[in-house]
Every structure is written in C-alpha cells, then in structure tokens.
Amino acid sequence: DLQGFISSLYDALMAERKLLDSRISQIGISMDFINAVGGERFSEPMITRLPDDMYCKLSDVAVSGAKSLGDIYTDARAHITAFENPEYAFPVGVAMDARAFMKGDYTYRKIFSLMKGECAAGADGKEAPVEGQPDMVPFTGGKAAIIMCRDSDGDIRENYRKLAGFIEREGLKVLSDVYSLSLVNMTDPSDTRRYFKYIFAAVE
Numbered sequence: 001d002l003q004g005f006i007s008s009l010y011d012a013l014m015a016e017r018k019l020l021d022s023r024i025s026q027i028g029i030s031m032d033f034i035n036a037v038g039g040e041r042f043s044e045p046m047i048t049r050l051p052d053d054m055y056c057k058l059s060d061v062a063v064s065g066a067k068s069l070g071d072i073y074t075d076a077r078a079h080i081t082a083f084e085n086p087e088y089a090f091p092v093g094v095a096m097d098a099r100a101f102m103k104g105d106y107t108y109r110k111i112f113s114l115m116k117g118e119c120a121a122g123a124d125g126k127e128a129p130v131e132g133q134p135d136m137v138p139f140t141g142g143k144a145a146i147i148m149c150r151d152s153d154g155d156i157r158e159n160y161r162k163l164a165g166f167i168e169r170e171g172l173k174v175l176s177d178v179y180s181l182s183l184v185n186m187t188d189p190s191d192t193r194r195y196f197k198y199i200f201a202a203v204e
Helices: 002-037 073-081 098-102 156-169
Strands: 046-049 054-060 092-096 108-116 136-138 143-150 178-184 195-202
Touching: 002 046, 002 054, 002 108, 002 178, 002 195, 054 073, 073 092, 073 108, 092 098, 098 156, 143 156, 156 178, 156 195
Parallel strands: none
Antiparallel strands: 046 143, 054 108, 054 136, 092 108, 092 178, 143 195, 178 195
C-alpha cells in the first residue's frame, strides 16, 4: 500500500542520511587534523602542534610482534565493529611504544580511532587517559614531532627511521606512544597514492 511504500522509502533515505553524516564527519576530522598539524605537503620530519580538541580511542593488539596491517586484521576488525556505527571508527591508525620505536622496533601495540570532541587532559597537561575511560587518550594542543608519507612511497620503515633520527638530533623527549595515522587523500582525487600517513608523537 501507499503508506507502506512511503514508510520504506523514508527508512531507506534515513539510512542513506546516516551513512552520509558519518562520512562527512570522517572527512571533517581528517581535514581538521591536516590543518592543525600544518598541511599535507611535507616529507621530512618537523615540529608541529597537535589539535587540542581530538583524542584517540584505543584497542589493544593481541597478536605478539605485529608489524603489518595483515598481522592485526582480526584485532582491527574487532576495534571497528565495536562502534555502534563502524563508519565512525575512521580515520584509524596504530600506536607503537616510544622506547621500542626509538630502538628500531616498530611493533604495533594499539589500534586507535581519531575522534573529535571535548576530552579532559591529564592533570599535568600531558597526554593521559580520560578519567574513567582508559581507552581514550586526548591530545592537549602540545608540541609534536611528525612526518608525512604516502602509501606508495616505499618502505614505511624509512620514515620511521627519519622521525626517530630527528627526535634524537633535536634532543626531544617523547611523551606519548608513536602514532601512525592513515588519512584518505582528499586533496588530489586523481592521485593513485590513495592515503597519507602521518607518523607523530607528543614531545618536549
């Protein structure tokens, strides 16, 4: 009947709207992050400032010695599907232990989603879990060492080494895990290199 047809059409449009809203949110967070850290066209390490209204929602990596996305497929799937709307899990990345990273060990220890919203900082003003929510770690607008690469720029470990070398030369102290965040390349749709990766850590 007509009422049933209109009702089903309404439900379909609302589902499309929900999907569109989540994708707009994903793109908005990505653009806000890019703008906050200084753009997307740099390939050498630099100092920037992290956004002060974003945070990481973290999940543990259960696989020992994971160093590729293939190694953490099951963990990543569990992280994404834990969201009421899996679209909101993106943009997503991995976190590595800073001490191990500086020694050349790039093992993934966490999976994270970059999120935006009010999020209390630690009492000392540095990175710290949100009280009562240990899986959520805020950025606090602090200083960070960062490097950007594309997904077809070759072995990502070369960029890891560049960032570690920069941190060491500049005499910086790492205050957080080292994060590797994947963002869709929105600035050049014709570019076959589909992702930017931002590798960064809070420093002082």
